[in-house]
Amino acid sequence: MDFAFDAHTEELRAKLLAFMDEYVYPAEPVAEEQRAQLASPWDTPAVVGELKAEARRQGLWNLFLPDSEYGAGLTNLQYAPLAEITGRSPHLAPTALNCAAPDTGNMEVLYQFGDEQQKKQWLEPLLAGEIRSAFAMTEPEVASSDATNITTLIERDGDDYVITGRKWYISGAMNPDCKIFIVMGKTDPDGADIRRQQSMILVPRDTPGVTVKRAMQVFGYEDHSHGGHAEVVFDHARVPATNLIGEEGGGFAIAQARLGPGRIHHCMRLIGMAERAIELMCQRAVSRVAFGKALAQQGVVHNWIADARVAVEQLRLLVLKTAWMMDTVGNRGAHAEIQAIKIATPRTVVGILDKAIQLHGAGGVSQDFPLAELYASARTLMLADGPDEVHQRSLARRELKKYL
Known part of the structure; x- marks a missing residue:
């Protein structure tokens, strides 16, 4: 088995990592400051437009859409590590790259099922980031x-x-x-x-x-x-x-076609959220002293960090396998794997974020760190695009069918 990313993916990863360091992370506090000055909190801070312009200039745009005429032409397997990187700043980076939900799913619906007029009127301005x-x-x-x-x-x-x-x-x-x-x-x-x-x-x-x-x-x-x-x-x-x-009566099928990619995109970004949580845990552990020694010397902290690393590596492999299957046998063929990652990823990342919050003490639930907001996002994804129990029910029935 070859676990390496191809050359094009590695090139995009390097470019995106640099973009995050140079533009996105510094923009996080700026966006909050600008939002506080806006006439409406729902208006978009100016720095978001600047990020979008720079991302488009660098070719980091519409990475989610596999058709090269409309998007970047990447496979799910190529997009997975890129979406993971954007998950490290989930409230800013996906928007900057025009890869944010719900627009991504809506663009996929219009791309797959829209007629030419619908594509011209709505898909094109969405792809351009104009609406x-x-x-x-x-x-x-x-x-x-x-x-x-x-x-x-x-x-x-x-x-x-x-x-x-x-x-x-x-x-x-x-x-x-x-x-x-x-x-x-x-x-x-x-x-x-x-x-x-x-x-x-x-x-x-x-x-x-x-x-x-x-x-x-x-x-x-x-x-x-x-x-x-x-x-x-x-x-x-x-x-x-x-x-x-499409046609009357086609809504349920369109919804299923839309939600498959949406579910894996959420899981890709969740892994990035978990990676940022581990990074914050380690930084906190080496910088704080309690009861005479650094938190990094406390055995329970070792357990939290080690368990988080193991869990993230497991999740990443399962998500990459799912992406590969979607590319090779289609979304329907990868249905069980999509359900598996939708069950496993949010609940596991919630657990990692919970420990990261605990390690930060009162700071973990404050606005001074991103952990509380990341936790809220991850916990919500145990409901969004179908609650865990629906996916468990379907996956269990698929397994039981082998024996009935």
Whole structure:
């Protein structure tokens, strides 16, 4: 087995690591200072635009999209170590490279399923970083872990569709640059096949009947850098029938196609978050003294750091294997592996961050270190893109099927 990255990946890794050191890490406090001076906390700090311009100049742009016409033309295996690096600054680096969720998933949907007009109107400005987007699927009134529960209606009325429903935790929707929603709802709520009842449709933010009501907090954070997680109401919002993505009844399949890459991208970035946590643990351990000796000399701290290193190496290998399988046998063929990393990675990284916070004492839960915010992000990913238990259920059934 060859565990080395190819020459192109190594070249991009070196360039991205330098970009992080020279531009991204120094920009983290600057972005916070600038945000405090903005008229709205949802406006984008100027330094983010500067980072995007520099990333684009260096060719570190749209790395997530495998098609060379639209993106960087990288495979999942090539992109994995790059996404991991951006995970070390998850609230800034992915945006700087135009590789941030939910835009990445939305661009993949438009790339795979959009028609030429939809690509020209929405995909091209998204690829250029000129606008942002949101994916409206989760609803407050139903258990959205089962997507067949969705109640939002998409009803045909002549040459239009009319959308009625309420969504929440719609990532990116608070950002004023968010110009388009991809909305999942039911076009055939009484259909016999519960996985053919749903469709996806493009709804511009300025459509009459669309109201972004409020930002939803996540562990007390509003996540300004990602454009928040909003509650959005669609009150008989009317759009042309040409805004439907693909065909009626294709929404569930499109959602599954979208979530596969999204899940592995989250896991790639989570490994970067864990690496930064280990780095902060080590720095703290050698710089603080308790009970007459450095924390780095305390046996329990040794255990925390060693266990974290072992866990990260295990996770990385599993994620890289999954990326390789997605490249060689497709997302469907790698379904079990995608589920495995979605179960293992967030919960393991949460544990590493928990120990890093403990090692930092009160500082660990403060705004002076990134650990508390990283913890909130990682813990949320045990719910986002399907809660752990849904993936465990599916993976266990796959294993049991061999014996039934």
